Amino acid sequence: MLKDITLGQYYPGDSIIHRLDPRVKLLGTLVFLITLFVFGSPGAYVLASIALGVVISVSTVPFRYMVKGLRAIFLLMVITALFNLFLTPGTILFSFWRFRITEEGLRMAIHMIFRLSYLILGSSIMTLTTTPNQLTDGLETGLGFLKKIHVPVHEVSMMMSIALRFIPILMDETSKIMRAQEARGANFSEGGIIRRAKALVPLLVPLFISAFRRANDLAMAMEARGYHGGEGRTRMKPLSYHRKDMVAFAVMALYVLCQIGMKILKL
Amino acid sequence: MGIRIEHLSYIYNEGTTFSKTALSDINLTIADGEFIGVIGHTGSGKSTLVQHLNGLNIPTSGKIYVDGKDIHKEKESLRSLKSKVGLVFQYPEHQLFESDVLKDVMFGPRNQGLSDSEAMMRAREALRLVGLDESVEKKSPFDLSGGQKRRAAIAGILAMEPSVLVLDEPTAGLDPKGRDEILDLTAELHEKKGISVILVSHSMEDVANYVSRIIVMDEGKILYDDTPEKVFVHVKELEAVGLAAPEMVYVMKALREEGFDVDYSADTVDLARREILGALAGKNRKC
Numbered sequence: 027m028l029k030d031i032t033l034g035q036y037y038p039g040d041s042i043i044h045r046l047d048p049r050v051k052l053l054g055t056l057v058f059l060i061t062l063f064v065f066g067s068p069g070a071y072v073l074a075s076i077a078l079g080v081v082i083s084v085s086t087v088p089f090r091y092m093v094k095g096l097r098a099i100f101l102l103m104v105i106t107a108l109f110n111l112f113l114t115p116g117t118i119l120f121s122f123w124r125f126r127i128t129e130e131g132l133r134m135a136i137h138m139i140f141r142l143s144y145l146i147l148g149s150s151i152m153t154l155t156t157t158p159n160q161l162t163d164g165l166e167t168g169l170g171f172l173k174k175i176h177v178p179v180h181e182v183s184m185m186m187s188i189a190l191r192f193i194p195i196l197m198d199e200t201s202k203i204m205r206a207q208e209a210r211g212a213n214f215s216e217g218g219i220i221r222r223a224k225a226l227v228p229l230l231v232p233l234f235i236s237a238f239r240r241a242n243d244l245a246m247a248m249e250a251r252g253y254h255g256g257e258g259r260t261r262m263k264p265l266s267y268h269r270k271d272m273v274a275f276a277v278m279a280l281y282v283l284c285q286i287g288m289k290i291l292k293l
Numbered sequence: 294m295g296i297r298i299e300h301l302s303y304i305y306n307e308g309t310t311f312s313k314t315a316l317s318d319i320n321l322t323i324a325d326g327e328f329i330g331v332i333g334h335t336g337s338g339k340s341t342l343v344q345h346l347n348g349l350n351i352p353t354s355g356k357i358y359v360d361g362k363d364i365h366k367e368k369e370s371l372r373s374l375k376s377k378v379g380l381v382f383q384y385p386e387h388q389l390f391e392s393d394v395l396k397d398v399m400f401g402p403r404n405q406g407l408s409d410s411e412a413m414m415r416a417r418e419a420l421r422l423v424g425l426d427e428s429v430e431k432k433s434p435f436d437l438s439g440g441q442k443r444r445a446a447i448a449g450i451l452a453m454e455p456s457v458l459v460l461d462e463p464t465a466g467l468d469p470k471g472r473d474e475i476l477d478l479t480a481e482l483h484e485k486k487g488i489s490v491i492l493v494s495h496s497m498e499d500v501a502n503y504v505s506r507i508i509v510m511d512e513g514k515i516l517y518d519d520t521p522e523k524v525f526v527h528v529k530e531l532e533a534v535g536l537a538a539p540e541m542v543y544v545m546k547a548l549r550e551e552g553f554d555v556d557y558s559a560d561t562v563d564l565a566r567r568e569i570l571g572a573l574a575g576k577n578r579k580c
C-alpha cells in the first residue's frame with residue numbers, strides 16, 4: 027500500500043539523465059509542463075510524447091515503475107475527465123436522460139487525461155533520476171536570485187530536503203509500530219470506519235512521539251555541528267554546468283522551437 | 294506447544310530492485326518449555342526469523358507448524374497464534390501509547406476479547422511479574438524511566454498469557470544493571486510460569502548464563518544449533534561471523550593451553566572459579 031507511492035522517490039541509476047545538473051532537470055521539467063499547457067494541438071502532444079519517450083528510455087528507469095505513480099492519481103484523472111465530459115457547454119454530440127456530451131467536452135476530457143498523465147510522468151522522471159539532496163541543492167542555487175527580495179530560499183530548501191529525507195524513515199517506523207501492535211492483537215484492516223479510526227490511535231501516538239524525538243535529535247545534531255542557516259555555508263559538492271548540461275539546454279531550446287513552429291504552422 | 298519450521302526462506306521486497314534475502318532454508322524445532330538464545334551479528338536475520346513465529350511475516354517459501362498445524366493454512370489459527378506466541382519487539386517501549394501504564398498493558402488482553410475487569414486483572418498480574426508496583430499503574434508510560442518503560446512493554450505482552458515468549462533484544466540500550474534485571478526476569482518467567490522463552494541477542498555473554506540451547510545465525514542461515522558448551526567450542530568460527538564467546542571461555546582456553554585440565558563449558562565466572570580451583574587442587578591435573 028505505502029510502497030505504491032513512486033512520486034518523489036529516487037530510482038538509482040547511472041544514465042545521462044541521472045548525471046545531469048539538477049538545475050537543468052528542474053528547468054527542463056518546468057519547460058515541459060509549460061509547453062503542455064500552452065500548446066494543446068494534436069501535433070503538440072505527438073511532439074511531447076516523443077520527447078517524453080526519448081527521455082524515459084534514456085533514463086533507464088523501467089516504464090512499469092513510472093506507471094505505478096500514475097495509478098495513485100487514477101481516480102483524480104477519471105473524475106476530472108468526467109467533469110469535463112459532462113459539464114462543458116457546446117455542440118451536443120450525444121445525450122441521454124439529463125446528461126449531454128458535447129464535442130468540446132469530449133475534446134477537453136481527452137486533453138485533461140493527456141495533460142495530467144504527462145504532468146505526472148514529466149515530474150516523476152525528474153524525481154526518479156535526482157536524489158532529494160541534489161533536487162533541493164538545485165532548487166536552492168537555481169532560485170538563489172530570490173534571496174535578493176528576501177525569500178528564505180535556503181531555509182525552505184533545507185526544510186524540503188529534511189522532509190523528503192524523513193518520508194522513508196517514517197514509513198519504516200509506521201510499519202514497525204504497526205507490526206508491534208499487531209503482535210498485541212491490534213487489527214488495522216477489519217471493522218467499520220469508526221473501529222478502524224479508533225484502531226489508528228495505537229499507531230499514531232507512537233508515530234508522532236517518534237517523529238518529534240527524531241526531529242529533536244536532528245536539530246540537536248545540526249546545532250552541535252555549527253549549523254546556523256545558509257549564510258556563508260559552502261557545499262561539499264558545488265554545482266557546476268558541464269558540456270552535457272549545455273547539450274541538454276540546446277535540446278530543450280530545440281523542443282520549444284519545434285512546439286512554436288508547430289503552432290505557427292497550425293499542425 | 295511445539296513449533297516446527299521447515300525450509301523457511303524469506304525475501305524482503307521480492308521482485309523489486311530492493312529485494313533482499315533475509316532467511317534461506319531454515320529448519321528448526323522448538324519443544325515445550327525450552328529456553329533458547331538466538332544469536333547473530335547485526336543483519337543476520339534474527340528479527341526476521343522470530344517475526345515468523347507469530348505469523349507477522351509470511352514465508353516466501355517453506356512451512357511453519359505450531360502444534361502440528363500449518364499456521365498459514367487457516368486464518369483463524371493465525372489470529373489465535375498471536376495470543377499463543379507473545380513477541381516483544383526490539384525497543385518495545387516505542388509502542389506505548391495509552392494515557393496510563395495500566396491501560397496500556399490492558400490493550401493486549403482487550404484485543405483478545407476479554408472483559409475490562411478480566412483485562413485489568415491480567416494487566417495487574419503482568420505488572421507485578423515484571424516488578425512494577427501499584428504506584429506506576431496510573432502514571433503516564435512516558436514518565437517512566439527507560440528500564441521501567443521496557444518492563445511495562447514486556448508486561449503488555451505477558452498480560453496476553455502466551456505459552457511461548459519471544460524477546461527481540463530485550464536488553465538493547467539498557468545499562469548493565471537494567472540488563473541483568475531484564476535477563477533475570479526472563480529466567481524467572483521461564484521457571485515460574487513454565488513457558489518457553491526465546492531470547493534474541495547479539496551478545497553471547499548475555500545469553501550464555503541463562504539459556505539451555507543456542508541458535509547461531511549468520512547471513513540468514515543457521516550456523517549452529519546446540520547447547521552453549523558445544524557452541525562455544527567453535528570460538529574461531531564464531532569470531533569469523535562477528536561474534537565472540539563469553540570471556541570465561543577464552544580464559545579456560547588459555548589455561549588449557551598452559552596444561553591445566555579445565556573444561557571449556559565453564560562459561561560463567563562461578564563455573565570458571567570452580568574449575569580453576571579444582572585444577573589447582575590437583576584433582577584435575579593431567580598425569
Ligand SMILES: Nc1ncnc2c1ncn2[C@@H]1O[C@H](COP(=O)(O)OP(=O)(O)OP(=O)(O)O)[C@@H](O)[C@H]1O
Binds near residue numbers: 315335337338
Ligand atoms: N523492512 C525491511 N525491508 C527490507 N530489508 C529488510 C527489512 N528488515 C530487515 N531487512 C534486511 O534483512 C536482513 C535481516 O534483518 P534483521 O532485522 O532480521 O536482522 P537482525 O539479525 O535482527 O539484526 P539486528 O541485530 O540489527 O536487529 C538485513 O540485511 C536487513 O537489511
Ligand SMILES: [Mg+2]
Binds near residue numbers: 339340341383461
Ligand atoms: Mg533485529
